[in-house]
Each structure stands twice: as structure tokens, then as C-alpha cells.
Amino acid sequence: MALQASGPISFSQIANEFGTPPGKNLGAYRISQSVGTFSNLPLDTGVPQSGPVGFSSFYSKRLNVVVDLYNIQENTTRINARDRYNNNAVTIIGGFKTTRPLSSSGTKVYINVNKTIGSQKGDRNYVALRTGSWDSDTQLITVIGSDGNLYGAGGDGGIGGGIPSNAGQGGQGSSALGIEYPTTIINQGVIFGGRGGGGGGAGGYGWTFSDVQDGCEGLQNQSLRIGGGGGAGGRGYPSGTGGQRNTQSALRGGAGANFAGSGSSGTVDLDGSAGGGGSTSGGQGCNRHAFSGGGGAIESNGNGGNVSYGGEGSGGQRGYAIIISPSGSITSYTGNAASGNTTNGTVS
Numbered sequence: 001m002a003l004q005a006s007g008p009i010s011f012s013q014i015a016n017e018f019g020t021p022p023g024k025n026l027g028a029y030r031i032s033q034s035v036g037t038f039s040n041l042p043l044d045t046g047v048p049q050s051g052p053v054g055f056s057s058f059y060s061k062r063l064n065v066v067v068d069l070y071n072i073q074e075n076t077t078r079i080n081a082r083d084r085y086n087n088n089a090v091t092i093i094g095g096f097k098t099t100r101p102l103s104s105s106g107t108k109v110y111i112n113v114n115k116t117i118g119s120q121k122g123d124r125n126y127v128a129l130r131t132g133s134w135d136s137d138t139q140l141i142t143v144i145g146s147d148g149n150l151y152g153a154g155g156d157g158g159i160g161g162g163i164p165s166n167a168g169q170g171g172q173g174s175s176a177l178g179i180e181y182p183t184t185i186i187n188q189g190v191i192f193g194g195r196g197g198g199g200g201g202a203g204g205y206g207w208t209f210s211d212v213q214d215g216c217e218g219l220q221n222q223s224l225r226i227g228g229g230g231g232a233g234g235r236g237y238p239s240g241t242g243g244q245r246n247t248q249s250a251l252r253g254g255a256g257a258n259f260a261g262s263g264s265s266g267t268v269d270l271d272g273s274a275g276g277g278g279s280t281s282g283g284q285g286c287n288r289h290a291f292s293g294g295g296g297a298i299e300s301n302g303n304g305g306n307v308s309y310g311g312e313g314s315g316g317q318r319g320y321a322i323i324i325s326p327s328g329s330i331t332s333y334t335g336n337a338a339s340g341n342t343t344n345g346t347v348s
Contacts, residue, residue, distance in 0.1 A: 001106030002062035002137070009055050017063055018043060019096025027053055028096075035091045036070035036112040037145035037188070043094050044108065062139070063107045064093035065100050069129075070114035070145060075237065077118040081111045081142075082132025105135040111183075114145035118237030119174040119194060121153045124319050125348040127178035128152060128237075133327065134181045142177075144189040144335075149237075150176040152194030152320070152340070157231030157243030158313035160200045167200030168243060170231045170316035176340070177321065178347030179328035186335050193321040193340025194236030199313025200243050201228035231313055243313075323347050 003009060003017055011024065021028030032049050033041045042049050044061040067081050068089045084090070090100050101107060111131060119128040128150045134140055144150065152174040161167030173194030233240030321340030324330065325347045 002060060003058050005060045009058060011055075014055070014058050015096075017058075017061070018094055019092075021094075021096050026055075029053060029058075029094065031094055033093055033095075035066050035093070036068065036110075037114050037143065037148075038066065038110070038112065041093055063097070063101070064110070065104075065107055066091045066093065066110045066112050068112070069117070070112050070148075072115050072117075074115050075118060076115065077238075078120055078126070078128065079117055080130045080132045082130075082134060085109065085132075103135045104138040106137050108139040108141070109134065111140070111142045112145065113143070113148035113150065113189070115147065116149040116151065116237060118151050119153045119176065119319070121156070121171065121174060121238070121240075123348060124172055124174055124317065125323065125346050126153070126174040126319075127323060127347055128176050130178040130347055131180050131183055131328065138181070140181055140183040141186065142183045143186045144191065146188045148189035149192070150190065151192045151237035152176045153238050154194045154234030154236030154240035155197035155316035156240045157197040157233050158200035158316075159243045160228030160230050160246035161313070162228070162246045165246075167228050167246075167313035168231070169313045170197030170199045170234070170243075171240060172196050172316040173234050173236055173240075173319035175319040175321070175323050176338070178323045178325065179330065180325045180347055181327060182329045182331050184331050185333045187333070187338065188335050190336070191321045191338035191340075192236065193338075194319040195234030195240070196316025196318050197234045197240040197243070198231030199315050200231045200246075201313075231315070234316065234318075236319070320345075 001017075003013060011026065014026075014029070015024070018029065029043050029047060030049050030053055031043055035041065040049075041064070044064050047053070047057055047061055065085070067084050068091060069079065069081065069084065072079075085100060085104065088100055092098070092100060113129065117128045120126045131140065131142060155171030155173045158168030158170045173196050175193055176191045228246050230243030230245045233242045318340060320343050321338035322330075322342040323346070324342065324344050326344075
């Protein structure tokens with residue numbers, strides 16, 4: 001627990017808090033330590049790193065513990081920082097103790113992220129990183145380094161529609177950071193709410209080839225029914241999968257894929273994508289009727305191609321950048337702005 005703010009203080013009290021240095025040398029507590037994204041850390045803020053050090057230098061000081069989320073595997077998903085602490089995946093500043101306290105009460109805990117951590121599809125309450133719950137009187141600081149990325153998952157694209165069937169709705173994205181204990185946030189990286197998937201494109205009727213002018217005019221051929229394109233997968237980690245095109249006819253829209261106008265199916269990359277195009281055109285169907293079904297919208301909350309026959313799918317909701325549970329709060333926030341909304345709610 002933290003040392004007292006005034007009055008007599010003994011070496012044994014200091015050693016009980018920080019561990020015993022070789023030779024019980026008070027001067028050994030003057031340290032400058034680099035760990036994770038930190039450099040030149042003192043034993044605790046205000047403890048001298050050079051020059052005289054006395055017993056009064058330790059008033060109100062507490063053990064500093066860094067939770068290791070900087071040396072994990074890249075593109076890990078769904079981490080609870082308190083679990084990492086409990087499993088002793090930590091660095092204790094000073095190195096005079098080798099095992100973290102069972103209770104975090106009275107300590108200063110840094111959650112230090114410097115890798116990409118993703119979430120899970122299926123629920124906006126799913127987050128990439130949970131702070132977890134901490135014991136009372138823990139000073140919690142969440143630091144996201146310049147190579148640190150917290151991504152909600154992207155929603156899958158909706159399937160293309162036919163005639164008369166409607167297109168599929170895009171899947172919702174999930175969220176990035178879940179706060180379950182009061183924390184300071186220093187964001188030098190990315191906090192990104194996963195984008196919703198694009199809605200599937202509606203189906204439409206084709207045109208008589210001999211009467212097509214500029215790809216948009218001519219006589220409607222109601223015997224030629226065109227399936228809609230699939231919606232785009234939303235940006236996030238993991239990213240959303242492009243929706244499947246409707247197979248109502250040979251001249252059908254493409255599935256959601258990596259680039260606008262693509263007629264192929266596939267899983268989108270981290271940057272999301274436009275919905276797949278049809279066999280001759282991509283995106284929205286031509287004028288009121290689709291020559292080949294419209295593709296889903298790009299990346300986030302967009303509807304599928306708008307044509308007269310059948311309904312286009314609606315885009316999925318975006319996940320949140322930050323969800324604050326009833327037991328959590330943000331005591332201060334500095335650095336890069338989060339991408340996406342912050343909300344109060346349930347963290348899963």
C-alpha cells in the first residue's frame with residue numbers, strides 16, 4: 001500500500017513497499033528505468049533519480065507496476081488487463097520485487113499497449129481491451145503507445161437481394177476499449193470503433209441490350225431479373241467479410257470485396273471496402289432500374305444500391321470507441337482522439 005504522507009518513516013516501511021535493494025542502500029532507489037513505451041521512469045513520481053535522497057523523498061509514494069501489453073503477439077484479440085496482472089505479466093519498476101502484490105490497492109498500475117488488439121464480431125458490447133476491475137485505491141493509467149491499436153471488429157456485409165426478395169442488412173461493428181475502473185488515458189496510438197457492414201444491394205430488372213444508351217436508357221426487360229451485389233465488410237479487426245451476391249441470374253451483382261466495382265467475393269482488409277459491383281457496373285444501380293444489381297455501400301452505416309425493385313439492405317451500426325461501465329470513468333484523456341463514440345453501458 002502507499003506510504004504515509006507525513007510523520008516518521010522507516011527504511012523497513014520503504015523496503016516493504018518497493019522491495020529491498022542490495023546492501024539496503026537507500027541511494028539504490030534512484031533509478032531511471034525503460035520498459036515498454038516508457039523511458040527514464042523513476043521509482044515513483046517525485047523520487048529523485050540523482051542527487052540527495054532522504055526518507056522524506058518517499059512520502060505518499062507507491063509501488064509502480066506496468067502491465068505488459070507491449071510484448072504480446074501482434075493482432076491478439078479480446079484481452080482483460082487485470083487478468084494479465086493476476087498472471088504476473090508485469091514489470092515492477094525498480095526490480096526490487098519480482099512478484100506483483102496480490103491486491104493492487106495502494107499501487108500505481110500502468111496498462112501499456114503497444115500492439116494491435118482486436119475485438120470479436122456479433123455484439124457492440126464486445127471490446128478489444130477491458131481494463132478489468134481493480135482493488136480500491138489503485139491509481140490506474142492506460143497508455144496506448146504509438147504502435148498500439150485497439151480495434152473493434154468490422155461488421156459483415158449484407159447479402160444481395162433478388163426479385164422480390166429484399167437484400168440483407170449489414171452486421172454491426174463491435175467496440176475497442178471497455179473501462180471498468182476509473183483510469184487516466186494517454187492515447188498515442190489508435191482507439192477505433194469497428195465499422196458496420198454495408199447493406200446488400202437490391203435486385204432489379206435488366207434492359208434490352210439493343211436499346212441501352214449510355215448504360216442507363218432503353219426498354220426494361222422484366223424477364224431479365226438481376227440479383228443485387230453484396231454489401232461491403234466494415235473496417236476493424238477482424239474486418240468484416242463482404243456479403244455474398246445474389247445468384248438470381250448470370251448478370252448479377254458482385255459480392256462485397258476489396259475494391260469498388262469488383263465482381264468477385266472475398267474478405268475485406270483492415271481498411272474496409274466498397275460493395276461489390278455487378279458484371280458491368282458497380283455500386284448503385286443505373287437510374288431507377290439496375291442493369292446489374294447495385295453493390296453495398298462503403299465501409300460504414302451505408303445502405304445498399306437503391307433500385308426500384310426489392311429493398312436494399314440497411315448498413316450495420318458502428319461499434320463504440322470506448323464503453324464506460326457503471327464502475328468505470330475517465331479521470332483524464334490526452335493524446336490522439338478516439339475514432340467513434342464513447343458511451344456508458346455494459347462491457348463484454
